[in-house]
Amino acid sequence: MSRGAVLSPLSLVMVIVLWEMACRAGLVSPLVLPAPSRVWDGLVILFTAPWFPQHVWLTTLETLLGFLIGGVAAIALGIVMVNVRIFKEIIYPYVVAFQVMPKVVLAPIFITWFGFGIESKIVMAIAISFFPVVINTVVGLESVEENASLLMRSLVASRSQVFWKLAWPTALPSIFAGLKTSLTLALIGALVAEFVTAKDGLGTLITTFSFELKVYLVFAVIIVVSALGLVMYGLMEYLERKIVFWRRSRFTG
Known part of the structure; x- marks a missing residue:
C-alpha cells in the first residue's frame, strides 16, 4: 500500500x-x-425522509439526459468538423465563443424558452457539458498519425474503414476524457438550473435550506451531490476500461 493511500x-x-x-x-x-x-x-x-429520493432521482435524470443528448451531439459535431474543413473554419469560432460565455446567465433565457419543467434543466446541462466533448473529439481524431493513415490507404482501405479501424479507436481515449469531464459538468448545469427555479431537485433543496438557515442540511445535500458526481464519474471510468481496453493493456503490459 502506498504512502498516499494511508x-x-x-x-x-x-x-x-x-x-x-x-x-x-x-x-x-x-x-x-x-x-x-x-x-x-x-x-x-x-435519507430517512420519504420525499428525498424523488429529488435525487430528478437531478440524476436531468444530468444523464443532458449528458447523453449533449455528448452524442458533440461527438457528431466533432466528426463533421474534422472531415469538413470549411465547416470547422466557420463553426469553430462560434463554439469557442459559446464556451467562454458564463452559462449562469443563460438559465433565465432557457427557462423563458422551455418553461419551468425538466426541459430547461436538461438544456442547461447540455449547454454546460457540450464543449469538452467537441474539443476532445476533434483533438482525438486529428491525432491520427499520418504514416498510419497512409498505410491504410496503401492497403486500399475505404474512407469509412480508415475512420472506424484507425481514427475512431485512436480518438476514443481523448473522447472518454471529454465525456468524464462533461458528465460532471452536466450535473453542475442541472443544479444551476434548479437554483434559478424549480420545485424539485437537489439544487432546490440547497436553495430552500439556505433560505431557512438550515446550513447543516445544506452541507448534507452538498455531500450527496458530491457522492452522486463520484458515482457517475466512476461509472464512466468503468466504461472506459471496458471499451478502451487496448489503452490499459498498453500501459500495464
Whole structure:
C-alpha cells in the first residue's frame, strides 16, 4: 500500500476532528460552519425522509439526459468538423465563443424558452457539458498519425474503414476524457438550473435550506451531490476500461 493511500484518509479524519473541535469550542458559528456531527444528523434526516429520493432521482435524470443528448451531439459535431474543413473554419469560432460565455446567465433565457419543467434543466446541462466533448473529439481524431493513415490507404482501405479501424479507436481515449469531464459538468448545469427555479431537485433543496438557515442540511445535500458526481464519474471510468481496453493493456503490459 502506498504512502498516499494511508495519508489521504488520515488527513481527512484529522480535518474532521479539528473541525468538530473548533465548532464545539464555539470558535465558529453553526450558521457559518456546522459541526460534522450536525452534518451527519442532516444526512440521517435526508435519507430517512420519504420525499428525498424523488429529488435525487430528478437531478440524476436531468444530468444523464443532458449528458447523453449533449455528448452524442458533440461527438457528431466533432466528426463533421474534422472531415469538413470549411465547416470547422466557420463553426469553430462560434463554439469557442459559446464556451467562454458564463452559462449562469443563460438559465433565465432557457427557462423563458422551455418553461419551468425538466426541459430547461436538461438544456442547461447540455449547454454546460457540450464543449469538452467537441474539443476532445476533434483533438482525438486529428491525432491520427499520418504514416498510419497512409498505410491504410496503401492497403486500399475505404474512407469509412480508415475512420472506424484507425481514427475512431485512436480518438476514443481523448473522447472518454471529454465525456468524464462533461458528465460532471452536466450535473453542475442541472443544479444551476434548479437554483434559478424549480420545485424539485437537489439544487432546490440547497436553495430552500439556505433560505431557512438550515446550513447543516445544506452541507448534507452538498455531500450527496458530491457522492452522486463520484458515482457517475466512476461509472464512466468503468466504461472506459471496458471499451478502451487496448489503452490499459498498453500501459500495464
